[in-house]
Amino acid sequence: MATANSFLRVGCLVGLLGMDPASGLPTAPAGDASPKRWNVVLVMTDDQGAWTMGAYGNRQCPTPNMDRLAREGALFTNAFTVTPLCSPSRASFLTGLYPTQAGISDVLYWSLMKGWLPPKDYEREIRRGLDSGTVTWPELLQENGYATALVGKWHLGVQKEHHPTLHGFDYYFGPYLAGVLDLANPVLQENGEKQTYDRFMTDVFTDKAIQFIERNRERPFALVLATQVPHSPWNKVPQEDLKPLEGVELTLPSARSDFGDGEERLRTFTRNYLGLVRTADRNLGRILQSLKTQGLDDRTIVIFTSDHGFMMGHRNLIGKGTATYYAGGGFGPRRMNMFDDSIRVPLLVRWPGVVKPGTRISQTVSNLDWFPTLLGMLEVPRPADLALEGLDMTPLLRDRTVPWRDALFGQLDVERNGFALMRMIRTDRWKLVRFHLPLMMDELYDLENDPGETRNLYRNPEFRQVREKLQGRLTQWQNAIQDPVFKVEKAVHGK
Amino acid sequence: MATANSFLRVGCLVGLLGMDPASGLPTAPAGDASPKRWNVVLVMTDDQGAWTMGAYGNRQCPTPNMDRLAREGALFTNAFTVTPLCSPSRASFLTGLYPTQAGISDVLYWSLMKGWLPPKDYEREIRRGLDSGTVTWPELLQENGYATALVGKWHLGVQKEHHPTLHGFDYYFGPYLAGVLDLANPVLQENGEKQTYDRFMTDVFTDKAIQFIERNRERPFALVLATQVPHSPWNKVPQEDLKPLEGVELTLPSARSDFGDGEERLRTFTRNYLGLVRTADRNLGRILQSLKTQGLDDRTIVIFTSDHGFMMGHRNLIGKGTATYYAGGGFGPRRMNMFDDSIRVPLLVRWPGVVKPGTRISQTVSNLDWFPTLLGMLEVPRPADLALEGLDMTPLLRDRTVPWRDALFGQLDVERNGFALMRMIRTDRWKLVRFHLPLMMDELYDLENDPGETRNLYRNPEFRQVREKLQGRLTQWQNAIQDPVFKVEKAVHGK
Incomplete structure (x- = not known):
């Protein structure tokens, strides 16, 4: 951690307002005997490389809200996923286990599989999902009085028993099914009820996330907003998010082989992709504004991260752990990989009064760490018999010296499309x-x-x-x- | 078969000279009671796509000797390997079994593996090779009085028990070990004795093949000349073979992605590759000349084929079943494939007096067929308990109507480099x-x-x-x- 003892120094400032020494929270207003508990809002974007963000050095894509979070909180310079694919990364995030331990070690596809597989194999594949016996951190938060919500992407099973509301989330809003979705006119469900919206999907997600915050402003809550952007450059992009990128001669990564005729197409891909990063940024701004409006921003920890990285022409690849080769204007075979570009994620934590604004944390952390870290941050007791692979990042955020890992372990299992x-x-x-x-x-x-x-x-x-x-x-x-x-x-x- | 009953018609011509009705051979000179037996010379090139040959339609690469063979014998328009990789293709060729049955289903690398594998794994890999219990057709020919020889590439094991002389060949000359070899100054062995030659490898092979023919002119023999050309465009090419291709603006295959800056390099690759096809052609010419000089050409069946095909930019790939993507001037990931370009091989058979000159055979044949076909051609009895997967092509060559396969089965097992x-x-x-x-x-x-x-x-x-x-x-x-x-x-x- 780059700054020294930010906890104490910030603590002094907040101390003027009255502060609970254990939680670091401002003490409750008169009439409420117990100290308030922290809320958590965790925004997880989809396939967002850290390189897309101003705070991580991007000079072409304006990301004012992400950058603001980095200024007001901590930015991790070595944050990773233990696997560069959506489903298993999310499984590790929720369970604190490596993908093979969590039983989900490859992306779960369903809609796409139907045309490929004979019925017997399809039946086997469509039954895959997060096992009911696997403990998730939202379950523990629920048990400890938190209102919990997942708004957005799930991607951990489509059977009844896989529904997010059976895995620790009081409230679920999102597409549930993964696959090819119409972002402009999404079909989404609210705790099981389906409806078609004529608004951009991420904006609908944020509407619902804000409503959840408003509904729960009087009690501690934990909200995961899992956007389905930026994800891929083939998605539709809201015009307002694309606008600031128009006319910008986007820098392409240097690559071994020429992009050839594909250079302009790659620039278009990149523009769309960054446009969708801006969609995420704009909606992050709406969340931050809502917290402020609700008077919750000083008691809410805001976390921003992504499920894994993404290459957009880097080393001639487009994609993540299963990236496709791109050269000479066309696509080639896949290159399964664990390059840093695939496993590195952006990670920002704003924890008012605890994390000093502008903090940089260089320790190696991963998505496995969220389970113990959320328990640590929220002071939710960890069951004695619960085996978790991650580490509690709270001491790093509190600028305490703790022994830390010197190595990151990772997995990549691909059994579909390669x-x-x-x-x-x-x-x-x-x-x-x-x-x-x-x-x-x-x-x-x-x-x-x-x-x-x-x-x-x-x-x-x-x-x-x-x-x-x-x-x-x-x-x-x-x-x-x-x-x-x-x-x-x-x-x-x-x- | 395109021509009708060529056997009978050719038979009539040869009949003037006196012909043995069973073998189709000219009857022996006076004083020799038994009809002479056919010799076989089989030339197998390394990684030669049929598209490289004039007889198969190439208009840029002069292959006069291959073309002559096609004119004087039969050309198969649908000849394939059951697997598009060197070692397993050769295993199937010698055993009449599919690669998994023959126990060799991937390329055997040794020299390259040393740097990659821990000692334990290396020990396992270096022991792989043709099992001593597996019957090969040269063994049966040996038992039936044939002098047998393999000159050139083996690639079926490097342990003592794998030596070609223990698998049916009386005589072996070649590199034995596969791997990266110096074609210009090859280290080669003659039945175990090593020596360095200052002559191009294929030329040395042919010298030795001709010497074998000369030594055995009085008895039936079966000679396999397995060249290590064309194989790859990175090899050295004899100047005389390259010369006719210089200044020729070689046509590149149309591809989905641009070759970009790599177009000229691909042209150079192609020129070198075709140059080495010409090396094979020139040496085939030397063999044909030797047979003529020795007065053996009317009693020797000459077969010309390759172990598998090769792509030289076709669909942006360079290589065979494990081809590498090539676009934008650089190499990408491998694309494991069973495209026709990889499994299709050239196949020519000159069988004087039996196969009518200029014959075209369209039935689907494969390298599995050589075991039963050689027994059939040479009238060597097939052991009753010997299970073979291939079909005897002799009736096709004799223009007899026989039931034939309507499907080709193939395998591709890759466990190295992919x-x-x-x-x-x-x-x-x-x-x-x-x-x-x-x-x-x-x-x-x-x-x-x-x-x-x-x-x-x-x-x-x-x-x-x-x-x-x-x-x-x-x-x-x-x-x-x-x-x-x-x-x-x-x-x-x-x-």
Whole structure:
């Protein structure tokens, strides 16, 4: 953490208003004996690379509300997802478990699968989703008196038993089903009731999120607003969000192969994609305004992040962990990857009176950390028998010195539209990516001297010792989480 | 077969010289009671697409000797390999079994693997090779009095027990070890003795092949000359073979994405590749000349084919079943494939007095057919208990009407440099490719209306019935050959 003891210093300021020493919250108005509890609003965007945001250095895409959050709170410079795909990333976010532990290690597609699979396989696939026995943090918040809501993307199952309201959310509004959606005229459901809206989907989400805030202003609440933007450059973009990007000669990432005739198309993709980042930004602004209007902004923690990163031509790829090659004006095969561009996410936390404005936190954190962190922030007791993989980030936010991880572990299982069983260990200096099943594909990058991950050092004898040490730690971790990949590997090599 | 009853008509001509009615051979000179037996010279090039050859329509690359063979014998218009990779294709060629049955279903790399694999895995990989218990056709020819030789590429194992001389070849000359080789100054072995040559590898092979022919002119022999050209455009090319291609503005295949800055490089690749096709052609000419000089050309069947096809920019790919994407001047990810460009091979058979010059055979044949065909051609009895998957092509060559297959089955297992477990059924009209493990990748092409295989109809409801029928036959075949892929699939889906 870049600033020293911001808690105490900010605490002094707030102290003038009267502050509860345990929670860091302003004490309740007279007549209310117990200190108020913090609310949480967590905005999770869809496929948003950190590079899209002004606060992370983008000079072309105006993101005033995200930037404001970064100014008023903490910005994490090393925030990651443990897997660069939507469904498993969200499963880890909600359960504090690695995707294979949570039982969801690949994207769940349904609508797209129907044409591909024979009925038997389709039946198996459509039954996949978050298991009822898996504990989520919203469940614990519910039990501790919080009103909980998910507005937006779920993507963790479509069977009755997968509905968000059965996994810890009192209220659910959103598309429920994932897949190709009409953002301009979305069909959405409110706790099960479907309706068609003639308003842009993200705007409808925010309407509903604001209504939830208004309804619950008198009690502690936890709201997740999971936008379905920016997601992909093929979506429709609200004109008002696109406007400031028009006429801007967008910088394209440098790439190994020429984009050729595809350069203009890539610029259009990028413009649309950034336009949708601005849609998210504008709606974040509406949330912040609502909190202010409701007088809740000094007792509400606002968190902004994304499910994973996204490449828009970076190293000739478009996409995330399953990105597609793009060169010479056309699309090529997929490149399954765990590049930083795919696993790195933006992460901002505004915690009034606790986190000093403008804080920068460089420790490596991940989406696994949200479960313990939300319990920590909200002082919700953690059940003694609950096994969680993440770490509580609260001490980092409170600028306390705590022992922290020196390595991030990751997974990428792809069984749809491709195949990969990849495992990763990433330290500040090195990244080792192991491809299970195929031989001769493993990767070793020196992130310090080659942050773009362009030179695979795996075979270089000079780094054999580094590689073996990392491989040893990776295997140790895989054993610890009982990685099912070993069983698969055995079956294939024994065939 | 395009011509009617060429056997009889040619038979009449040869009859003037005196012909043995059973073998089709000119009867032996006076003093020799038994009819002479046919010799076989089979030239197998490495990675040569049929499109490179004049006889198959190439108008830019002069291949006079291949073309001459096509004029003097039969050209197969639908010859394929059951797998588009070197080692397994050669395993099927020698054993008459599908790659998974022969126990070699992926390319065997050794030299390249050393830097990639931990010692334990390397030990497992380096032990892979043709099993001693697997019967090869050269073994049966040996037992029936043939002198047998392999000159050139083996690629079926590097352990002592894998040596070609233990698998049916009396004589072996070649590199033995596969991998990156110096074609200009090759290190080669003659039945185990190593030596460095300062002559182009293919030329040395042909020297040795000719010496073998000369040594065995008095007895029946079977010689396989397996060139290591054209193989790849990165190899050195003899100047004399490149010369006729210099200054030729080579036509590049039309592709979906632009080659961009890579267009000139692709032209250079293509020029080198075709130059090496010409190296093979020139050496084929030397073999034909030697047979003539030795007075053996009327009693020697000459077969010319390749292990599999090759794409040189076709659909933006360079390579075979594991081809690499090429666009915008650079290389992208691999695209595992069973496109016709990868599985189709050139196939020419000159069988003097039996096959009418200029014959065209359109039946679908494969490298599995060589085992039964060579037995059939040479009238070597087939052991009653020997299970072979291929068909005897002799009746086709003799222009006899026989029931023939209406579908070709294929496999592509890749576990090095990528991962794929693919299965294929191909009829004259349709091709279904099943990707095992990954979902939503299967392919269905209408070869009649889309010979370029550009439109995947798999999901198209209009062709659901076709797809299901083909899938049914494919599964039936997989069950019949006890395809190990089902076991793997079960392990993965059960994880």
